Amino acid sequence: MRKKIGIYIHFPFCIKKCGYCDFNSYSNMEGIINEYVEAVKKEISLISCQPSALSLQPYEIISIFFGGGTPTMLESGQLVGTLNFCKESFNLKPNAEITIEANPETLTIDKLKALKKGGFNRISIGVQSFNDKLLKKLGRVHDSKKAYQGILSARDAGFKNISIDLMFGIPDETIGDWESDIKTAIELNPEHISTYNLTIEKGTQFWSKTQAKACGYQLPDEDKQLEMYERGIEFLTMAGYGHYEISNFAKHSKKCLHNQIYWRNEEYLGIGAGAYSYIDRERRWNIKSPVEYMGKIKEHGARGEGRGAVAGSERLEMKGVMGETIMMGLRMLKGINLQNFKKRFGVEIQSTFSDVISRLLSNNLIIFDNGNLKLTHKGLLFYNDVSIEFLS
Template sequence: MKPLELYLHIPFCIQKCNYCDFLSAPSCAGERKVYVESLCQKIRSYKDLAKAYHVVSIFVGGGTPSLLLSKQIEQIFEAVRETFVIDSDAEISLEANPGTVTEEKLQAYRNCGINRLSIGLQSAKDRELKRLGRIHTYEEFLWTYELARKAGFLNINVDLMSGIPLQTLVDWEETLHEVARLKPEHISAYSLIVEEGTPFYERYGNGKHLEELPDEETERKMYYRTREILESYGYHRYEISNYARLGYECRHNLGYWNRTEYLGIGTGAASLIREERWNEGEIPEKLDRKAQMEETMFLGLRTMKGVSKAEFAKTYQRTMESVYGKVLEEMQKKGLLLVGEDQVCLTDAGIDVSNYVMSEFLL
């Protein structure tokens, strides 16, 4: 049996945030009920495929999964456990937003085997939360966080966002200190990206109102200060935007970056099975050898560990140098890649221009 990661998508939220381009939308109780029933049916439809795999991680994302009723989360996990073999030590995560969590829900999560919560905070400043269109305050986040600890959750991630409109470097530093002092096991620190189809794009797209956004130099300082501050609290950066205490790196995300097979179930969820990639409802696309090697490089380089030459050669029966020798040499000369005896990884300068470096590995 091969390792498999499961992703379950819950496309519902109370309201869309101003920056969000994820597949999610407000809904009524009836719509959520119908969706959960359909999701459970879809999960059970994979009974034959499941025979070849053992599940190493499960991630329930959205949207806002914590918007569902406790009994609906229980329904979903009943279907999962009927269909798949789940490792006894599997990492099982659920995304939760302040304002949607109760003591009763948290106990239900624990009963379902959920052992990791990912709480969407984004900022410790209420004025920034309001600009983002979040439904909660920082105090409500603290209440949710403490409730989760009292419920017995020993593995909690907190999502944070830099580059928010009118955010200063000091604002960001204060948010980092506030959250790090709470000692969550994991912190995801992302920079705002203004995506098409969002309220933020209407305001800031095509170069409009750029004076409200932190400039490039400030954003760079925010990124550097993120590492400095979080390392001072005992976190290490193991991926471009993710920090963890030792042993609490998100196994599910590491699986994505290492190209572990994963099955996405639910509206728009993505899958990678037997080198076929698809989104729910789409026709699978077979990845050829070239595409597989490209993904190995630009996904693996997101991690601080980087990509192993030995593993590359074992997987593709070709040395990394025979495929990417010129690129490796050029990126190393520019100080953007560290090419060791086995590992190839980004330098600090390479991280600053990671999109450029990774694009160089497209064949």
């Protein structure tokens, strides 16, 4: 039986870099898109020609995820061509989940139809809000009308698995604003909804503005953010969305298969500038700069070397892998199955992390439930505090 793995392909291009974004993404790079697509294909080729597990020959691909940036900035032919190259190079499961991230301003009905016909069966649309005032605050290119139309067009194009991202905790956002966004999302009836609390990362434009206490850039206080989070859970579960991960809700068994690979701390291959891979306890990451990435791929391709554009790697100790597996697994509401953990690592969670577990149990942050270790509702609200305990 083949081992299962997911593939992530990074497209770092955006029409405009959002002020809160700390992802590896860039604006004003349209001129190198064609060359970048060819470099991605070359990296795929270099990987598939390698001996041993790195070629992915022992693996079955259960998911492919085109992320960014904004992959839908590219032409549909470039995206479908890259997907087809993957299919030709690796062992893709017949019913694999194939996701593309999109932003509303880049979507047309013709592009969406071409993507659906070309093999993409899931689309994740970065809506963030249906409130024009809040979209402007976030620095988004699209308005609420384009967000609404993008979702309807994806449905008209034949997508039966649509996910949308929403954001809360935006400067000047009220609880009423957030409830309105949730209600609008529910009316549009996507199969999957992700709700993310806006966090301000160091080095972003928002970081500079919040540190300077700029007018209009102060986040809602922590109590209000927690209330927004709980309101989101209440509204979405009442509407029939299963709350299966801290920030994710799904209908009709449409949980994101690719992201579950990350949450189970299983193996994945990353392709493209800045992409991460995790195979056989080794974490590797590519060069972040798209230009430097393309240069390194070209250099190694000319030499016939299979190293691609790897910038660095680290081999993880087993205790660290176990800690990360618990940390990520607790993100899922069903938690970590104790038998599966023992089968995978040969030890029991309780014996390996006894002190940490005892402390978290006494603080009512985790519980043992029906053969699983999982967060309590209190633990869900303070996940960051819980998770770091397993890495110390």
